[in-house]
Amino acid sequence: MNLEDLKNRNISERDYINIQDNSSLETPWQEFKQVFKRSIKGELFTGLKITFIMMKEALFNKQMHTVQYPAEKLPIGPRYRAVHKLLALLESGENRCIGCGLCEKICISDCIRMDTRIDENSRKEVLEYTINFGRCIFCGYCAEVCPELAIVHGGRYENAGEQRAHFVVKDDLLTPLDKLAQQQEYEGFGAVSPDADEKIKKTPLEY
Known part of the structure; x- marks a missing residue:
């Protein structure tokens, strides 16, 4: 092929080969012959064979290939970004949040609100912490x-709800005090990586 043929954009002049003739069937007799030929080839029975095999495994061998949601749920990955959780300290039961406001500032969907005050020990205390899940995009920042x-x-x-107010409940995010002893160090999105100690730069205690 020379350069002129390569630059030719007129596809009607090229010789194309029709692999399959898609001519429409004109008479009912032609339609019947087409259905009969395809049935003789066994394509229909091959599909039915697979269907009956799967049905037999489900009915008699108890090998279901579907999950009966919501009674059954598939496991999700440990790094899955779902509804947030606010963790507490195991020793005192206090909330780990120190009210720095970094999460509120970095939120790109502007859905986090925090209200803090200075307590009697001159420490910042978090009074209200809400996340509007109607706007949250679960980016993980x-x-x-x-x-x-x-x-x-x-x-x-x-996290479906009938009212928008259901999406900003703080109590759903906090760890209940009666279940605080069962709280383990979280392994999901936002937790410390296993090799975090090796990544930390060692600094001397005295400068």
Whole structure:
């Protein structure tokens, strides 16, 4: 092929080969012959064979290939970014959040609100912490920037509600005090990586 033929954009002059003739069937007899030929080839029975095999495994061998949601749920990955969780300190039961406001500042969807005050010990105390899940895009920036690992992404992804006010409840994010002893160091999105100690730059104690 020379350069002129390569530059030719007129496709009607080229010789194309029709692999399959898609001519429409004109009479009912032609349609019947086409269906009969395809049935003789066994394509229909091959599909039915696969269907009956799967049905037999489900009915008699109890090998279901579907999940009966919501009674059954598939496991999700440990780094899945679902509904947030606010972790507490195991020793005192206090919330890990120190009220620095980094999560509120870095939130690109502007859905985090925080209200703080200075307590009697001259420490910042978090009074209100709300996340509007109607606007949250679950990007994970808040969990990445948190210096105290106070906010992480949990595994609860069912956050539907009838009212918008249901999306900003703080109590759903906090760890209940009666279940505080069962809280383990979170391994989900926003947690410390296993090789975090090796990544930390060692500095002398005296300068």
